[in-house]
Amino acid sequence: MVWLLILLVFVLWFVFVRYRNRHKRKLANLCRNNRMSLPIIGVAHHFIGTEEDRMKALMKIGREAIKQGGFAGGWLLNMLMVVIADPFDAEEVMRVSLRKMDGLDITEDLLGNGHMFAKVPIWRPRRKVIAPMLSQKNLEMFLEVFTRNSENMIDKLTKLCGQPISLSKYITAYSMDAICETSLGIKMDIQNNQYHPFLLAFQTFEKMVVDRLMQSWLYPDFVYKLMPCYRIYKKQTDILQEFVKQVILAKRIKFRDIENENLAECDQLQNQQNSRKSFLEQLIDIGYNDIDLQEEMLVLILAGTDTSAAGASFTAVMLSQHQHVQDKLYEELMEVLGNSDRPLEPSDIPRLKYLEAVIKETLRLYPPVPAVVRMVEKEYILPSGFKLVPDVGAVIHIWAMHRNPTFWGNDAEDFRPERFLDNNLKHPAAYMPFSFGVRNCVGARYAMTSMMTVIANLVRKFKLLPPKNVYSHGSQKRKKTKPLRTKFDIIMRHVDGYEVQIEERR
Numbered sequence: 001m002v003w004l005l006i007l008l009v010f011v012l013w014f015v016f017v018r019y020r021n022r023h024k025r026k027l028a029n030l031c032r033n034n035r036m037s038l039p040i041i042g043v044a045h046h047f048i049g050t051e052e053d054r055m056k057a058l059m060k061i062g063r064e065a066i067k068q069g070g071f072a073g074g075w076l077l078n079m080l081m082v083v084i085a086d087p088f089d090a091e092e093v094m095r096v097s098l099r100k101m102d103g104l105d106i107t108e109d110l111l112g113n114g115h116m117f118a119k120v121p122i123w124r125p126r127r128k129v130i131a132p133m134l135s136q137k138n139l140e141m142f143l144e145v146f147t148r149n150s151e152n153m154i155d156k157l158t159k160l161c162g163q164p165i166s167l168s169k170y171i172t173a174y175s176m177d178a179i180c181e182t183s184l185g186i187k188m189d190i191q192n193n194q195y196h197p198f199l200l201a202f203q204t205f206e207k208m209v210v211d212r213l214m215q216s217w218l219y220p221d222f223v224y225k226l227m228p229c230y231r232i233y234k235k236q237t238d239i240l241q242e243f244v245k246q247v248i249l250a251k252r253i254k255f256r257d258i259e260n261e262n263l264a265e266c267d268q269l270q271n272q273q274n275s276r277k278s279f280l281e282q283l284i285d286i287g288y289n290d291i292d293l294q295e296e297m298l299v300l301i302l303a304g305t306d307t308s309a310a311g312a313s314f315t316a317v318m319l320s321q322h323q324h325v326q327d328k329l330y331e332e333l334m335e336v337l338g339n340s341d342r343p344l345e346p347s348d349i350p351r352l353k354y355l356e357a358v359i360k361e362t363l364r365l366y367p368p369v370p371a372v373v374r375m376v377e378k379e380y381i382l383p384s385g386f387k388l389v390p391d392v393g394a395v396i397h398i399w400a401m402h403r404n405p406t407f408w409g410n411d412a413e414d415f416r417p418e419r420f421l422d423n424n425l426k427h428p429a430a431y432m433p434f435s436f437g438v439r440n441c442v443g444a445r446y447a448m449t450s451m452m453t454v455i456a457n458l459v460r461k462f463k464l465l466p467p468k469n470v471y472s473h474g475s476q477k478r479k480k481t482k483p484l485r486t487k488f489d490i491i492m493r494h495v496d497g498y499e500v501q502i503e504e505r506r
């Protein structure tokens with residue numbers, strides 16, 4: 001009798017779920033790429049395996065979307081995900097659906113209401129405050145920070161000429177030093193301290209978030225808190241938050257001291273400070289409380305460090321494999337900066353057109369964030385005619401969009417920076433390494449300036465070559481290079497650790 005009752009409840013539940021999901025099932029049937037799916041688990045099995053396998057699965061589904069005119073989809077367990085590789089549809093999703101995917105709130109322990117993954121009502125006012133801080137005017141002031149820190153990196157690399165080196169470690173340290181100095185206003189000197197507790201905690205935290213993201217049964221907090229790994233995870237969040245808390249405290253004490261000084265001295269100090277204020281100081285001025293400050297600082301560091309490092313490192317690898325592009329870039333650098341060691345100045349940035357094109361072309365082929373997911377909250381029809389329904393995850397497949405031949409031509413897979421010189425985008429959303437619309441990357445301009453500085457300084461000082469064991473670089477002939485092997489953890493990275501070889505230019 002009890003069994004019969006359980007069976008009845010189960011059948012009723014099953015019928016209810018099927019009825020509730022009827023619109024989603026209709027949409028799933030339209031996706032047409034069902035051959036990638038298995039019953040119950042959907043496409044989840046494609047994402048099992050190594051980080052490289054995961055990236056391969058993402059690429060496969062992206063190509064599938066391109067083949068089907070820009071739209072594909074599949075069930076990820078009980079969640080329907082539609083995959084979009086068409087800029088017209090992507091633009092509409094980015095306009096209408098501002099909510100981030102639910103699973104991403106697993107970073108909430110660290111970031112709290114930090115605006116990156118925050119719910120829309122919290123995100124909107126915070127974004128309004130942060131955006132002007134990353135404006136062009138402020139970035140010009142930060143150029144000195146980028147230059148000084150990239151020069152530190154160059155000094156380290158000079159000792160490694162003539163041997164294969166993995167750039168990732170050096171550029172990530174540069175990137176973290178720069179972002180911490182501009183955000184928190186402190187010099188971390190990670191470049192000289194690879195075992196800095198903040199760096200180690202940051203890297204362990206990222207790895208643990210990815211492990212959890214890939215095991216959906218660990219999403220509920222009460223389950224994760226029962227796992228032995230939770231203690232390690234909690235320790236990392238504590239280290240990161242405590243570090244930032246101490247910096248905020250020190251800054252507040254300093255501000256209080258300034259207030260207590262006599263007015264003349266105060267004015268003098270204030271003038272000095274105004275000449276370059278960190279994001280933290282600007283937010284204190286606005287009146288943010290300590291918790292909000294901590295959340296926003298951690299968001300900027302988390303969002304800005306690895307992404308910019310990956311962008312610059314991919315660019316260096318692409319330059320090492322395309323000597324004719326590197327030669328042309330070197331010529332531009334000589335033309336704009338002369339044969340000197342002088343640091344980059346704000347007025348140089350808009351003149352370095354080819355450098356910008358090289359970085360943009362790298363981010364097209366190797367976008368550090370290869371896809372973003374938005375939650376659909378209300379029903380709407382896309383320009384392609386597909387009707388999205390609530391609770392569907394819309395995956396904007398940046399990687400596939402950037403290789404869609406309808407918008408990039410038949411040479412979409414080739415590395416050709418020149419395509420960015422004529423600025424002939426067929427649709428503004430066809431290129432979106434920093435995402436698109438009002439919730440795009442707030443740090444896009446900051447990231448471009450940081451990457452331009454570090455690549456300009458690298459190429460002025462060194463000739464970048466592929467490591468000897470991968471390609472013979474004796475010949476200057478252009479040859480078709482293989483696509484880079486990539487993997488996907490929290491972002492997309494190079495499987496071979498961005499390995500290059502450097503030779504000092506005379």
Ligand code: HEM
Nearest residue numbers: 116303304307308311369372434435439440441442443447
């Ligand atoms: C090459 C470097 C970078 C790339 C490729 C990149 C890419 C992205 C992407 C794709 C998003 C997701 C937007 C969405 O969900 O639609 C994003 C968001 C964000 N990025 Fe970046 N980013 C980079 C560097 C930076 C830097 C340097 C900072 C900080 C200084 C930063 C801060 C943020 C923040 C705060 C958000 C959340 C924006 C919001 O929700 O309003 N990013 N980024």
